[in-house]
Amino acid sequence: xxxxxxxxxxxxxxxxxxxxxxxxxxxxxxxxxxxxxxxxxxxxxxxxxxxxxxxxxxxxxxxxxxxxxxxxxxxx
Numbered sequence: 001x002x003x004x005x006x007x008x009x010x011x012x013x014x015x016x017x018x019x020x021x022x023x024x025x026x027x028x029x030x031x032x033x034x035x036x037x038x039x040x041x042x043x044x045x046x047x048x049x050x051x052x053x054x055x056x057x058x059x060x061x062x063x064x065x066x067x068x069x070x071x072x073x074x075x076x
Contacts, residue, residue: 001045002054008049009045011042011047012051013033014052015052023053023055023056
């Protein structure tokens with residue numbers, strides 16, 4: 001699941017492996033599903049929107065290293 005720019009939950013689908021890799025990277029696990037199967041998997045979670053071939057995604061948040069954060073506060 002992802003969130004749209006307005007914060008709504010959406011499921012993401014890609015029309016090709018090339019497009020998936022271009023957006024999410026080559027390490028992203030994936031399986032091939034028909035649209036009907038994708039909807040069936042997500043409707044019970046309250047997600048009715050499918051976004052196809054998004055071209056932009058934000059990187060997953062990473063925890064800050066407490067030492068780096070403290071150092072940045074002292075320097076910054």
